Ligand code: HEC
């Protein structure tokens with residue numbers, strides 16, 4: 047028998063052995079297993095240095111205190127991503143921060159704000175992201191997200207340099223005529239990080255998990271007209287996708303997003319131009335930022351429904367678009383988004 051009271055060398059050796067076995071079993075083997083079974087997705091881009099700095103700002107500002115980055119496989123998370131998250135989404139081993147640190151997966155657990163897994167896809171407008179960080183209530187009335195004003199600087203108009211990101215905030219709004227608000231490097235980095243948050247496409251042939259009905263999902267009936275036309279609820283799509291920029295009352299935000307209420311484009315007899323704008327985005331006027339294309343986010347039925355909702359609400363009165371028209375315009379503008 048080994049006498050551990052007298053034989054200290056054996057005491058140390060046995061402890062070391064137990065330590066090594068446990069470490070292998072609990073840490074090393076599972077890590078290797080994960081590494082072998084969850085290769086990064088082929089379409090997953092490498093983080094740029096700027097996005098990485100933005101990630102550090104995201105961590106430092108404690109954004110995950112209110113935001114998750116995990117799309118669960120339940121119906122209520124369907125608006126946050128094209129598919130439920132899979133382990134490979136978090137595989138960043140090629141993207142280590144340095145030799146010792148992996149870039150953290152900021153899954154989060156609090157859902158005070160929307161899930162951000164796919165926010166770069168859902169809300170791809172830099173102008174919107176900047177304004178929203180500067181003051182969420184300027185773009186989302188009643189938002190409870192705090193302002194991140196310290197990521198911005200108020201400067202004299204004369205001091206604005208080319209390359210500066212200038213916010214559409216007027217001198218009167220600031221109570222300081224002649225001043226402008228510009229983004230600091232931290233804000234630019236953070237927005238670059240937010241815009242990089244996109245679900246990578248699954249390799250062809252791989253089937254995504256299905257979204258299961260959430261417990262207690264509200265089965266609110268659709269408006270009768272939509273059901274008759276076999277279309278989804280255009281009002282709900284407007285609230286989820288368009289209202290963030292064009293505002294819930296469709297009156298827009300001066301200097302940033304145009305009004306859809308009373309817009310001549312919306313009220314044109316032919317819906318063709320409006321379909322083009324929603325499918326392919328729009329960047330026509332210097333006083334507004336660009337509108338991101340929605341072709342990849344919304345199906346033909348969803349686009350038809352939301353267009354018809356806008357054309358018949360907010361005091362607008364224009365004939366509806368057909369799904370057929372949206373389908374054929376998609377083939378011209380965004381053929382890459384047609385599902386086989
Ligand atoms: C106190 C909780 C809270 C904190 C902290 C917070 N947010 Fe939010 N966030 C919200 C809420 C609530 C919303 C939904 C209302 C809105 O859009 O403003 C939101 C919305 C967002 C959106 C828009 C998402 C979408 O789908 O339209 C983004 C992007 C965002 N937050 C980023 C951030 C970033 C970056 C930080 C850290 C700098 C942060 N949030 C900190 C609560 C929070």
Ligand code: HEC
Pocket residue numbers: 169170171174284287288289290291292302303304305306309310311312320323324328329330331332334335336337338340352353356
């Ligand atoms: C990220 C912000 C954003 C989102 C989301 C967005 N838009 Fe826009 N939209 C804009 C901006 C900015 C313009 C103006 C672009 C320009 O003129 O340069 C615009 C222009 C338009 C116009 C032209 C209106 C006019 O009178 O000039 C229509 C129509 C429109 N959007 C419809 C929609 C619909 C429908 C949705 C939802 C499916 C939507 N938009 C979502 C930002 C957005």
